[in-house]
Structures are given as C-alpha cells and as structure tokens.
Amino acid sequence: MRAFFYPAAVAVFGVSEEPRNLARNIIHNCRSMGFEGDLYPVGKKPGEVQGMPILTDPEDLPRGVDLAVVLVPAPRVPEVFDACGRKGIRHAVVSTGGFREYEGAESRVEREVLSVASRHGIRFIGPNCIGVISTGSGLCTPFNPLDTGRFQKGPVGVISQSGGVTTQAAYTFSDEHVGFSNIISAGNKLDIDEIDLLSFLLQDEETEQVHLYLESIERGRDFLRLVREAPKPVVLLKANVGRTASAVARSHTAALFNDDRVVQAAVRQVGVVRVETIHDMTVAAKALTLPALRGNRLAAVSFSGGFSVILADACEREGFVCPPLPRDLVRKIEGYRRGGVIRMSNPMDLGDVHDPMGVVFALEACLGLDSIDGMALSMIYDEQMSRLFGGRGASKEQILSFAAGLSERFEKPVALSFFTEKRHVEDFKALGKYPVFNDAVESVRALRMLRDYWVRRGEGSAGAQGGM
C-alpha cells in the first residue's frame, strides 16, 4: 500500500499538450507540491508537459515506476492496465469516471478492468476519484488545479467518498493549521475500499488519527472490528443519514445501504468520534492531540463574567459537570482578587484577578484536583492584557507554552480559546504550539469529542459517565 502514498516514480496516463487536458494538472499539482520522485507523462500524441516529454508508447517507461495515475476514457483503462502490468507497475489510481455510476452495476468495462488487474496483480484506487494528496511525499493526483502551496503537513489522515469533500478537507485542515498526512478520495472502490485504506492509515507512521467522510459503510462488521482494535483515534462524518439525502447519494456514489445503526454502534461501542461538518473534523483533530479526558468533570475558567456563563451553559449542554471546588482553595484564589467583588466558583470568573501569580495558582490548583478531569479555559487576549502573564506582556508563544505545560504536567486536557479579534486567534492557531479553538463554546464541544473517544473506549474512570 505504501506505493499509493510514497511512490518512487509515477506514470500519468492520458496527458496531452491541449490546454483543456485534465491529466496535465496531475503533473502540475505534483511538481508544485514538491513531489521529488520521477514523473512520466504518457499520452497518445508526442509533446512536452512541464519540460517533460510525453511518452506515446508505455513500453518506453523505465523500470522502477511503482504507481500509475490513469485518466483515459473508461474503455481504454484495460489496455493501460495491461501496459502497466508489462512494465511491473502494480499500483494505480484510476481517476476516470463512467463506470458503475454511469452504466449500472453490470458494467462490462469494469469486469474487464478487474480481470486485467488480477492477471497482473495490480491493486487500484477508484475509478471515479481524484486519488491521493500526501504532504509526506508531495504526491498530489487530483486532476483539478490545486493551490498546493497552502497545504500544511499534519497528523491527520482523511479518507473521503467525495472529491469535493477531499479538496475541501485539504484546504480546511490547512486553513485551521491542523494539517494532514494523506488524504484519499476513494471513488467507486472497485478494488481498494475504505477498510483497506483505513488499515493502511492506522499503520502509516505519518498519520496519528484517521478521519472519514463516508456516505455508506458496506462492511460494517469489519469497520467495527478495525476501529475497536485501532491504536489511533477514528473520526467519522457519516453523511447520507436521512431520507432527503438518499436519492442524491445514490446518484453520487451509488450508496444504497445506509444503516445508521452501524454508525451508532461504532460511536457507542468502539469510541468513534462522530462529527457533522468538515470544520468539526478539525475541532476533533485538535481535541485528540490533547491528553486523555478520563471523566466528565470539568473546571470552566474565563476572565469575563459573560464568558463564564456561556461556558457554563455549554458544559451543561454537552453533558459535563462542573463540580464545586474545595472551600479552602476558593478562599486562597479569592485572596488574589483586586476588587474582591467576584465570588469564586466553578465555572470561575477570574476577571477580578489581575495578579499573574494568582492566575497561575488558580489554574494549576484547579487542574490538579482529583475531582477535575479537564479544563475549558477562555482567555482574554489583547495586546495590553497580555501583560498578565509577564512583567511586560507575555508573547503569544509564552501563553501557548504555559497552556501546553499545564496540560502536560497534570496529564489532563486544557481546551483553550480566546475572546479577542479573529486575527489574534488566527495568529495563535498559526503558531501550532498548542491547539486553540475558535471560541469558548467550540472548546467545550472539543472536550465532548475527546470524551467520546476516551470514555467510550472504556478508559474513563468509574463513575465518570454522568450526564452522558
């Protein structure tokens, strides 16, 4: 399977010099993304693409090509596979559409493709897909021109049953500064299916969590088994849930079987984290980089009364409890107040604590309590207020390092958000030193996703299931 993601050399079938030729974009995407392996354009007419000659006879391909990307008309795919087989190419991405989703299940060309593939031992992704985007190798097989310079490397592998979602996921994970390792558009899954891809990503050393966009789960039992035994978190956006979606899903990916019971079983039994939007995939991805959330009891801390109240409502909505703090601790924290106006509780409003030592004491003391499993921390940030964490103002890096140190030392998650301008939030995210959520409510949703993973995997503490 590695050849699908980290090939040494790639042949692209279907390239021509014509301006509207789509296969050219595959060469261009790979080059602009920094793919360092060899690339061989293959086409019917001689010519040149990106300074490379177009080979008109596949026999001229050198040995050592381990992946073919195929974008020729459907009836010609078998002969391309035959040529690949003769040159020892054992892996292919078949981008071409017009198979099952066009001709129905009894597609003759499909049977032919399978037969040639099996004769030569070729495994393939697709057809009817855009293939693989890999930040590890720079491989980028989509045939639509992509802004590859914006893609960020990161721990998330994505498998998608939609080309549109594939590119959107690449952009969204990058825009949120989460990044990705490998994103795969699975297409018609005639040979390689999401179970094969999931198995690979669960082993891939560049991938620390796997996110799936699926419109159908056909091998439900295999899916459950795989996720149960997975050493890495699995996040699932299962679309095609309701009746409204079923017609459009059928014409999109021929997704007939739509049993939400498999999804619910996965969520309940094996700790799949379920999300409903692509953005929430990034929220889950950030959450899952935090230490384990082994229970249901949070400290919710803000520097504004309003955001403390908003946090409190969000905690309750997501099924968390905010246990009261020990009286002597409350008294100590209250000793740091300036006005002495605000009574301390959990959720806690530290807006009256202007002493950085007091803030540090309060956060450490709360997170250190045995009765607290994690923290939602809504920080104020503006250039002036940043002084709070240092004599002359702490930098954004210092604030993130403090949060990172806090969660590491106590081995409990601190879900961090800021109330400030969006540009500051973007700056914090871009630093990539510690996950930052877009707002206080999102940070609590993130903790819920983290809990979905840890508690449902049976690693939460006893008695921590309240409210779930």
Add this chain to the structure above:
Amino acid sequence: MRAFFYPAAVAVFGVSEEPRNLARNIIHNCRSMGFEGDLYPVGKKPGEVQGMPILTDPEDLPRGVDLAVVLVPAPRVPEVFDACGRKGIRHAVVSTGGFREYEGAESRVEREVLSVASRHGIRFIGPNCIGVISTGSGLCTPFNPLDTGRFQKGPVGVISQSGGVTTQAAYTFSDEHVGFSNIISAGNKLDIDEIDLLSFLLQDEETEQVHLYLESIERGRDFLRLVREAPKPVVLLKANVGRTASAVARSHTAALFNDDRVVQAAVRQVGVVRVETIHDMTVAAKALTLPALRGNRLAAVSFSGGFSVILADACEREGFVCPPLPRDLVRKIEGYRRGGVIRMSNPMDLGDVHDPMGVVFALEACLGLDSIDGMALSMIYDEQMSRLFGGRGASKEQILSFAAGLSERFEKPVALSFFTEKRHVEDFKALGKYPVFNDAVESVRALRMLRDYWVRRGEGSAGAQGGM
C-alpha cells in the same frame, strides 16, 4: 435617548495623566474611532490628555455637553451627578463598579445616585458597565483600550449584559463583515434597562435588527410585547440557562431570575431568533438581510455530490423539506449535463453541468417554482472554476451580484456558501455585496434562523410548518 449614542459633546469624569488611569482610554477610544463631537476630560489634578487640558472644576465645562461618562469611585458618583445637573447634562454612562454587585441590594450610594439623578432629571446607563460603542457617531466609551480601527459599520444593534461579550461582539460582527450600528453594555441597569435600550434601537434609523446577550429577562411581559410589535427582527442569546451557570451568573450580574419559559414563549410566539453563540449572532444577522422565508420547502443545490449529500442531511436536521422537482424541469436541466452521468433531483448536484447557461437556467427555474420557498446554494470556487460564470471567469463581485439578483428577483432567500479555501471565503465576505456563510451546513442553519423569524411571525404560508 439619542444623546447616549450621538452626543454633540461629552465630558469624561475621572481622567488623570497617570499611565494606569483607565478613564484616559475613553478619550483615546473616542478619538481613534473618529468621534467628532467635543470631548472634555475632567479630573482632580490638572494636566493634559491627548492634547486636551483636564478640567479640575466641572463648573468650567461649557454649555451644550449632553453626555457624561463617569469613571470615579462609587462614593463620588453623586457629586459628579450633581455637577452634571448644574451644567445641564441629562445623560450619563456610569462605568464605575462597586455598587449592588459589591454591596448587595441595599447599597446606600446607589440610593443616593438615584436620588440626585431624579432631582436633576438625569437618565443613566450602568453602573458597572463599559457603555456604548457607536459606529454612527464614533462614540466609544469602554475604558479598556480597543482596536477601534477594525470596527465596521453595519445594520446590527447589540445590547449586552456583559462587558466581555460587548467587546467580543464588536470584534466578531466586524470580523465577519456584518458590522454594527450601536453596541451597549447595560451593566447593573439601575436606571436604563434592556427594555429601554431595545425600544430605542427598534426606532434608531442606523439599526435594522437588534441582538441581545442577556443573563436574565426581568420584565418578561414587556419584553414579549415589545418584540411582538417590533418592526425589526430581534435575535437573542439567552445565557444562564442551566443549573451550572446560575452561581456564576449571580455573582456576575446578580441574575437571579432565570425563567427559560419566557425565552421559549418569545421564540414560539413572537418570532425571536434564538442563538447559542456570538458567532451564530452573525449568522442570524446575515440571514435576516435576506428576503423573507415564508415556508419550509428548500431547493438545495451544490456542485459536488458530497456537498449535496451534506446539504441534504443539514436540511433534514433543521426541519426543512426538499420537494421533488417537476419532471419536465428535471429533463431540461439534465439536457445541460456534460457527461450525462448525474441524475438530477432535489437536493441537486450540478457538478456535471459545465455550461454556465445551464447553471443559470437551473438556479432560476428552481427558485421560481411555487413549490420552493428558498435555496441553499453551495458554490464551488477556485480561480479556474470561476470561469463557469462568464467567458473568461467571473469575478467574485459578479458571482455575488448574480446571487443577489437571483434572490431579489424571486423575493426568496438564497443562502450562499462556497467550498474553497478560507481566504476566498473571507474575500467574498469582505466585499459585503451579499451575505456569504462559512460553509454549507451553516447556510442551512441560517435559513432555519430566517424561518424562525418569518414563519413564527405568522407570515409563513399555510402548510409550511411541516417538520418544525
């Protein structure tokens, strides 16, 4: 009430040259925001702030000052009010804290403030607040230094029971390019309360919709009456909903009474749009600039199979129906397909229609149907694909103008989103020509908010209540 927002001249009490003096920031914020009225710093010691002399005797104030912003210690507020009264100042923002929330309900200084105010006919906002930010006049009374250059003028008035939420709303509405007219931090509401402020904003010509962040609604009946008769939409983020929030809300705004039945009654009876996050206030604000959504039947259109399925699930989740389209219309749209691969339905995947005329025909025909009340439109955008809407590629302006024209002509809302990079979405939003939502799921949520307003106000068509 106008003097609170558009004063001709303002006196700021409590100013000094000391670096840590907070009242100085009020002068600074007003100046940097372009407030063109006269400003008069008043303080105990002579000096200069922003090139203006600090008046040590309020008697030296000229006639014509119509607003005082007061940030002196609580016990000194009555004497400041007395001075104001003598100079004919009849409106005040009292920023000072340390009243009821500090001393309890039987605050003596509070009674004194009320008595002096009533003697001189002074109306005041606060105490314990940050007052008013007005993009119409440039008035900006918060005593924390703000990045006023980023504030954008817009149609939304906000009343907030939290200072933190006040500044965050100013930033969030600006960051989302919605903008705001007047934002008011109401504080302890000793004199002017949210009902007074709401009444004003419902008449204010700069304000087209009013958004509220409230932790308690004390005059529930007045609130319901006011909203029922309101000529403008009202959006409510009612926090302090659950038990978890009640303790922190009490110490924050003394919000004891927390009857969610009033809120639910408002939502059901009078068409208040309820939201749960500050970001969703901006979603509601964008939605409410669209034409009326008079029913529950949507056309959901995308240019990707995946996003069509995601739209379909979102529609069902928010209680919408996507009725089937007439057969002859479906056949006509199918005539524009290139591959002829995708069967048309509602939700509709136009990914196979590469003819701009076909896209325009399909969108116009769908929106024009009597069986369709509105549209969720998930557009693809990348620099190459933008060619779709013109010979050589339509500009972002042209795409927005097309959507605006569409919704205007049919007097039905088109909730527009794009699947593309975030920077393009930000560019679209910044143009401000037509509301753009952050993603397809958000666009459907926006339509739900619009429906909350129109259908519940009794202006939806009969039989349009299905699924609600």
